[in-house]
Amino acid sequence: EAGVAQSPRYKIIEKRQSVAFWCNPISGHATLYWYQQILGQGPKLLIQFQNNGVVDDSQLPKDRFSAERLKGVDSTLKIQPAKLEDSAVYLCASSLDRTSNEQYFGPGTRLTVT
């Protein structure tokens, strides 16, 4: 079974630029999550999708972050414009559904904002 795929693995941008991350979850997984993990901290949930609908985006900074999962499969997370404090690893995870809970994580995208 293929795991959660993410790209790119690394990205360096200057502040005020925009960036997009892509995630392809495990086939058949209805629930998709985006997390931000700052160095030395635990992952922080940014947004949770159930199929192509948003379940929880309470911690997403909506003035600069956006995410979509148009066909209920892969997803993109965008930051525009980026700030220095956005430097972090962005993790995508998927689970069979909201009630199964066990999440499978991708390798993450390490973003550095200079």
Add this chain to the structure above:
Amino acid sequence: SQQGEEDPQALSIQEGENATMNCSYKTSINNLQWYRQNSGRGLVHLILIRSNEREKHSGRLRVTLDTSKKSSSLLITASRAADTASYFCATDDNYGQNFVFGPGTRLSVLP
């Protein structure tokens, strides 16, 4: 405010010893999970314990949950150098939402 809080923040033990990590949370939960993260990699699910369960085992892992104290512990028995990683607890609410991870415990197992 953060739901899960692990302690200790860092733990260093010798190979073969047992390692115990604790997690405390603030509000009622549906499930509590433990994840492992090796340096520079994604998280790997270890074990899930539901709010109506008190103890669960998986190989060398033993997890307990005390909902009255809002706390959980993860015990790794007979540790190996390969167990060196960060360990996180995560909780969710009754709707399968509001996932919150703690800051993690960094475990170092010395050969």
